[in-house]
Amino acid sequence: MDWMNVVIEYGRIILFALITLIVGLIVIKFIVRIVGKQLERSKLDESLKPFLQSLVSAILKILLLISVVNILGYPTASFVAVIGAAGLAIGLAFQGSLANLAGGVLLLTVRPFRVGDYIEGAGYNGTVKAIQILYTELITPDNKVIFIPNGNLSNAGIVNYSVNSTRRVDFKFGVGYEADTKHVIQTLESVVHSHQAILQDPEPFIRLSAHGDSAVEYTVRVWVNAEDYWDVHFDILEQVKTRFDQENISIPYPQMDVHVTNE
Template sequence: MDWINLAIETGKTIAFAIITLIVGLAIIKIIMKIVGNQMEKSKLDESLKPFLQSMMSIILKILLIISVISILGADITSFAAIIAAAGFAVGLAFQGSLANFAGGILLLTLRPFRVGDYIEGAGYGGTVKAIQILYTELTTPDNKVIFIPNGGLSNAGIVNYSVNSTRRVDFTFGVGYETDAQHVLHTLENVVNSHSAVLQDPEPFIRLSAHGDSAVEYTVRVWANAEDYWDVHFDILEQVKIKFDQENISIPYPQMDVHVSNQ
């Protein structure tokens, strides 16, 4: 009858372990939901929220698994050694993922960008939607979703267009050599100063900048609020073309004069 008692005790232990696992997973789900709601109400940086939730979920599940193994009577010390060895093997197999994990830690610690910023990095550009453990999620202007590994992103140059509230918009316009320079400068000033989104501090810069092969080049540099950058960019290009046509200011095509000499 000893084997019957042993089977009964073993069955109870296994059943208790299964119940603990099921209840534990349910409790973790409830905890994560509560934590998620509290994070949404808090002033915590949006970049940190998904990362912290992922980390907390993983840690709680690991603790639950250790508890279940302990209930089953396994030696936790031996289990820890096995986990360490397995971790080493997995680490060798997933070096890229570990690099991405470390990159995620760096990005969240150094914070070169935050959720909502428009950035360029690792050959891609878009608005940051989330910084996950292994990947950063970007949404492009044409609504594509890009997942960039954090390892590559943290090691690449990152351009953040959202850090400063203002941006400079640069233009270069080519004009025919026969056109009066003061007339061109005055026309460009009228176009720039008539745009409501162009800031006057810093003052717009409009100067003749180069004698090109086919045209005289004029450089225009204006400042605008970051959210108005593309409006100013396209509006100025459009208005300069319209104004040049009205003022009979030519925009020459690239050309080459060939002189033939009969000897």
Template sequence: MNWITFFIDKAVPVVMAVLTLIIGSSLIKVFNRLLTRQVKKSKMDESLKPFLLSVFSVVMKILLIIVVIGILGIPTASFVAVLGAGSLAIGLAFQGALSNLAGGVLLLTMRPFKVGDYIEGSGYSGTVKAIQILYTELITPDNKMIYIPNGTLSNAGIVNYSVHDTRRVDFTFGVGYETDTQHVLNVLEGILNNHELVMSDPEPFIRLSAHGDSAVEYVARVWVKSEDYWTVHFDVLQEVKKSFDQEGISIPYPQMDIHMTN
């Protein structure tokens, strides 16, 4: 009878543990399918969806294992302690990777930028090609690929030049003191108003801004569509030099007079 009692005492927890494992695994699969459907319908970033599904699956399986161990009569407190110690050791070993992982989740959730945006961050600038879990890929204007760790990027200031449809182009021109101020303003106004990509609303802003050491400085500000920023920038610089030469408007540069005595 003692052997039978011993067998029953040991067999029942094992059977219960096996049944719990089978039923729990089935439920986890069902929950995974339901969660997958909901995640696919959401507007969440595509790079983040598989990561969240994997995290949910791993967490549920760990909880199931802890429950099964408890049914078998094994103290779960020591198991959880060992699991915690192991997690701490892994966390310390992969501290940088985990920081990048957390940064990737933050970037994909908060979405300060998206693929195709031109951004500046962590000392780099370029067009976003991809936002991965650990790294963000940028393509520079000269076609270089830059991989920025998400941990670094998420903790730094990010400038997104593609958020708004319009941008302001700022210019500063130095003109000789002998040139008539109204003449300069008229020439600049004509250049800016005649450029087809410069917006009329808000209208261009042109003013004398400073009396420099060797030149009078004029500031000009115009609004353009974001994609036309550099076209307008280079066109206006070229047209100003051409018009100033035609109108006899001097563009001074720093000079030094040296007097020699014998």
């Protein structure tokens, strides 16, 4: 009977499609497992590895689904068009999240900073606590937690203060015009060279740098280990003020001389 032949034929197609689906899922699972092992051996960030593994799995399953639909006799072109349209609609609806996702992949791949680095970016600064797929978590010096969307962070300039082991600390000190230049420089040199955390190579820089409206400006630049930056910054400010007082070197306030003439 013709209808029996049709049933048998469709039964064979459905059975073949079912076998293809089952075998395909097994093969995909095997491939994803291999990819996972390769990712574990790679130097990629730990947060990126499960995402890439899931992405490979999703792509392979979509390809398998298209193959099964083709076996069943449905036009794959229409099916692909539906998937594409759905993908476009989802992309438009979640374009902000997708931008963050792309930014997260970029940050985890290029790695302009790592967990524990002190960075400045997207208008914020702090120590990196975690780099997630969508957000980067910062802890500010006053212990606030900031979640920055990776899309914003990856498209902004990033300053990483922890990449190099040393940093330069810059100071500017205003001194009264009546102070002897040689005496001021010697006093600053004494303060700088007495601080144990300041490196002598590169050599500290101490020079008169500007003639201001009410003060002579001296620039001091010293190199320190990165972890000593703030200790040296505050120590030198305090010690210079103390030594200037001891040496009777004035730190003038902004002032204006007014000359009155009688006509």
